[in-house]
Amino acid sequence: MRFISKSKPTTRRGFLAATALLAGTLLFTSCLNDIESPELPPAAYVSIFQGATDAPAMDIFANQNRVNQQPVQYTQVLPYSAYYPGRRDFRFSAFNSATSLLEKDLVLEADSVYSIFVAPEATGIDAILVKDIWEEPTAEKAQLRFxxxxxxxGKVYLQAVGTSTPLVTESSVKSVSGFEELTPGNIILTVKSSTTDEVLIQTGTLALKGNRVYTLVLRGLKAEASGEKKLDVQLITNFVNY
Structure with missing residues (x-):
């Protein structure tokens, strides 16, 4: 399932202001109509989620520039930040290690928004680059991807409790759905096996709000009964339209 935005995408200036707010940075703009704000240099905006269960706390580099200030732990998110567009050599290594867990060339386009998901592999880790495309957020709708x-x-599907039509079908490991619009309010989501219909995990009551864009991540191991590596879901807020 792939979602293509039909509305005007969020402007680069507007997106930069919003992501700066989400990251805890105050962005001051002039109220004087006769003063033009400076033109921003071309940039892509990238968020990184560490979803590799067995990976150590890590450093992440883009063309030799470390992008994290603190070691990135399992389940942690680096909020959207500006990156130079073009081909970027992303390197993932254990914290304070000169050796690499993974090196991967990723191409970033100017004025585009991306997420990188660090995923587990049988022999290490992988990094999945996804272009984030959503509708212009409104108060009447929340948007969610899986x-x-x-x-x-195994293959799973995502369903809201009390409904018969899945929100996402046939989702396999390392797959990313498109953003789907939902009515804001309280919702309980269930992840079920596509093969057996077994309920693998169910969220508590989530209060989804309008003007928000969300990502729900299925992470961890079905084989683990307890601890931080057990199967779980995590809700991430990608964007708030203030």
Whole structure:
């Protein structure tokens, strides 16, 4: 399932302001109509989620520039930040290590928004680059996508409790759905096996709000009964239209 935006995409200037707010940075703009704000240099905006269960705390580099200030732990998210567009050599290594867990060339386009999902592999980790495309957020709708990062959960589908039509069908490991619009309010989501219809995990009551764009991540291991590596879901807020 792939979603293509039919509305005007969020402007680069507007997106930069919003992501700066989400990251806890105050962005001041002039109120004087006769003063033009400076033109921003070309940039792509990238968020990184660490979803590899067995990976150590890591450093992440783009063309030799470290992009994290603190070691990135399992389940942590680096919020959207500006990157130079073009081919970027992303390197993932254990914290303070000179050796690499993974090196991958990723191409970033100017004025585009991306997420990188660090995913588990049988022999290490992988990095999945996805272009984030959503409708212009409104108060009447929330938007949600589903990311499957559990290596032993098999194919799954996502369904809201009390409904008969899945929100996402046939999701396999390392797949990322498109953003789907939902009515804001309280919702309980269930991840079920596509093969057996077994309920693998169910969220608590989620209060989805309008003007928000969300990602729900399935992570961890079905084989683990407890601890931080057990199968779980995590809700991430990608964007708030203030």
């Amino acid at each position: 990311v499957h990062l559990s290596p032993d959960a």
